[in-house]
Amino acid sequence: MEKMTINTNESYKEEIISRYVYAVTKRLPVNQRSDIEKELSGLIDDMLLERCGDNVPTSKEVDAVLIELGAPEKLARRYNEYPNYLIGPEYYDTYMLIVKIVMACTAFGLFIANVVLAVVSSGQNIIGAVGSYLATTFMALVQAFAFITIGFAFAEYFKGKGKAKKTEESWYPNMLPPLQPQHTEIKKGEALTGIVFSCLIIILFNFAPQLIGLYSFTPQMTIIPFFNLEYFRSVLPLFNLCFILGLAREIVKLTIGRYTIGLCITTVVTNLASLITVFFIFSSEKLFNPNIVAGFKEMGMQTSGADFPIWLGNFEHIFLAMVTVALILDMAVVVVRTIRLQKKH
Amino acid sequence: MEQRDVYESLLLELRRGTLVLSVLSQLKAPRYGYDLVQTLQEKGMPIDASTLYPLLRRLESQELLKSEWETSAAKPRKYYVLTGFGQEVFTRLCESWNSLTESMNILMSEGDGEDDNKHK
Numbered sequence: 466m467e468k469m470t471i472n473t474n475e476s477y478k479e480e481i482i483s484r485y486v487y488a489v490t491k492r493l494p495v496n497q498r499s500d501i502e503k504e505l506s507g508l509i510d511d512m513l514l515e516r517c518g519d520n521v522p523t524s525k526e527v528d529a530v531l532i533e534l535g536a537p538e539k540l541a542r543r544y545n546e547y548p549n550y551l552i553g554p555e556y557y558d559t560y561m562l563i564v565k566i567v568m569a570c571t572a573f574g575l576f577i578a579n580v581v582l583a584v585v586s587s588g589q590n591i592i593g594a595v596g597s598y599l600a601t602t603f604m605a606l607v608q609a610f611a612f613i614t615i616g617f618a619f620a621e622y623f624k625g626k627g628k629a630k631k632t633e634e635s636w637y638p639n640m641l642p643p644l645q646p647q648h649t650e651i652k653k654g655e656a657l658t659g660i661v662f663s664c665l666i667i668i669l670f671n672f673a674p675q676l677i678g679l680y681s682f683t684p685q686m687t688i689i690p691f692f693n694l695e696y697f698r699s700v701l702p703l704f705n706l707c708f709i710l711g712l713a714r715e716i717v718k719l720t721i722g723r724y725t726i727g728l729c730i731t732t733v734v735t736n737l738a739s740l741i742t743v744f745f746i747f748s749s750e751k752l753f754n755p756n757i758v759a760g761f762k763e764m765g766m767q768t769s770g771a772d773f774p775i776w777l778g779n780f781e782h783i784f785l786a787m788v789t790v791a792l793i794l795d796m797a798v799v800v801v802r803t804i805r806l807q808k809k810h
Numbered sequence: 811m812e813q814r815d816v817y818e819s820l821l822l823e824l825r826r827g828t829l830v831l832s833v834l835s836q837l838k839a840p841r842y843g844y845d846l847v848q849t850l851q852e853k854g855m856p857i858d859a860s861t862l863y864p865l866l867r868r869l870e871s872q873e874l875l876k877s878e879w880e881t882s883a884a885k886p887r888k889y890y891v892l893t894g895f896g897q898e899v900f901t902r903l904c905e906s907w908n909s910l911t912e913s914m915n916i917l918m919s920e921g922d923g924e925d926d927n928k929h930k
Contacts, residue, residue: 489838502878504888508859511885534860543864636874793817 474655482509484641485531492541494554495582501544508536528638536636552617555624559720563660567609570664575602578673585686601672609664616713621640651718659715667708670701679760687762694750707742710735736796739790748787827858831907833865834900837875840889866890874899 486505512530513522515732522530534540545554552560583591635760669676674697678690714735721728746752754760837928840902843866847859869875874896880887892900 497867500888503886504863505843507885507887508844508863512859515848533858540860540864543860544867 474521474523478513478522478527479526480644481527481531481638481641482506484644485509485534485537485638487644488537488641489541489544492555493544494556497544504764505599531638532636537641539636540792550621551613552621553624556617556621556720559716560613562719563613563617563716566657566660567613567664568606569667570661571605571609572602572749574665574668575605575672581676582673582784585688605668605672614747616716648721651721653719653722656715656719660712660719663708663712667705667712669705670708674698676703678754679757690755692755693751693754696749700746700749700752703746704740707739710739724799724802724806726803726807729799732799733796740792743785743788743792749791753781766797828855829861829865830869831900831903833862833869834874834892834896834903837890837892837896839879840891842880842887842889846890848864869896 477582486502489505491504493501509530510535513526516530517526518523550557564795575598579594579601583594674692674694676688678688679691682688714732717728717731754787821892833846836849841849843858843863847857847862847868850857865920866875866877870890873893875890877888877890880889884918908926
């Protein structure tokens with residue numbers, strides 16, 4: 466019986482201290498975290514040692530020490546010297562990562578798009594093409610940078626506004642959220658792939674929609690665009706809305722890094738919004754290139770009879786179905802994983 | 811109740827100014843954070859660990875202190891000690907402190923006697 470209590474006290478101590486230390490250090494710059502983590506754990510140990518000697522501290526004694534140290538938000542704020550940020554240490558590393566990825570994707574994506582365009586429209590002068598490439602790239606980079614910065618600044622500004630003050634006044638250790646096991650972490654690569662993919666799609670749709678189509682390489686390279694480019698431009702903002710929602714969702718994934726209820730809600734909301742938008746866009750037949758079947762013929766393809774591939778005949782439905790399945794699948798994965806985790810705790 | 815709060819907050823402000831000097835004065839030889847908390851408490855200048863630990867890091871980033879992890883003992887601890895620059899700043903701060911307290915003593919003793927002004 467005695468042993469039992471000791472064990473529970475010991476495990477309570479370990480658990481609540483690691484929660485506390487994590488709650489403090491996650492608000493600090495990455496390069497200081499491990500050092501402060503070690504120092505803070507040492508301090509708590511010392512404080513407990515002074516109070517309890519060699520006895521295993523009771524949960525009350527552990528709580529008393531943590532209360533003396535104060536709410537983790539407050540302690541973290543003391544560690545951060547200049548607390549007024551446009552983008553604070555909590556988001557800074559993610560912000561820099563996103564800026565780098567998006568900038569790289571923008572430059573690379575535009576480069577590829579321009580090379581393909583140059584090949585298709587042969588006869589254009591090289592210097593003019595290079596010049597317009599550089600100008601477009603510069604503008605695109607500036608815009609991308611501005612959008613990301615504004616997004617992160619908003620996130621920083623609204624982060625826990627209002628709620629923070631109240632909890633600090635009456636803070637108690639049992640308010641610390643439980644730590645989730647390592648395997649609940651979202652693989653970084655998953656979110657990063659999503660981010661790179663979103664960027665490339667945004668660039669393709671905005672700067673080179675004529676490249677989305679059917680390619681033929683004989684006798685020379687030609688492209689039949691899938692979309693009716695004139696109408697396409699009028700719905701482009703809606704496409705962009707979907708892509709940006711997707712990008713935002715991946716960035717949230719990367720920032721939170723775990724399957725939490727917040728992430729689950731974000732995913733469901735952004736995916737549903739994207740889904741509605743996609744259905745709205747695809748509801749108009751004007752979206753597609755009316756000459757596409759004629760184009761197939763020109764390429765020497767059979768457009769009737771058994772040889773005609775069915776998927777080409779109603780590729781818009783297949784396209785829509787693919788997008789729908791992808792969005793729902795993504796949503797389902799996040800929801801299921803979140804629910805499974807919530808049940809465990 | 812409210813008047814008491816006013817007093818408390820003024821006292822806090824007053825003490826805050828002396829914190830750095832108290833900390834620097836105790837770091838001629840290396841000490842770790844909690845040792846310093848206890849020493850200052852014993853010497854009548856109590857300071858919360860949650861204030862001291864961030865302060866030590868700040869002083870270190872200002873190059874007044876340097877630190878080293880002592881890992882040979884059972885518990886790894888981070889020891890802080892004055893740098894040459896810290897020593898220099900501390901000496902100058904002490905001089906300023908002395909002249910400050912002198913002036914303050916004069917100011918406060920003037921306040922004691924209402925007749926002081928008449929002697930001019």
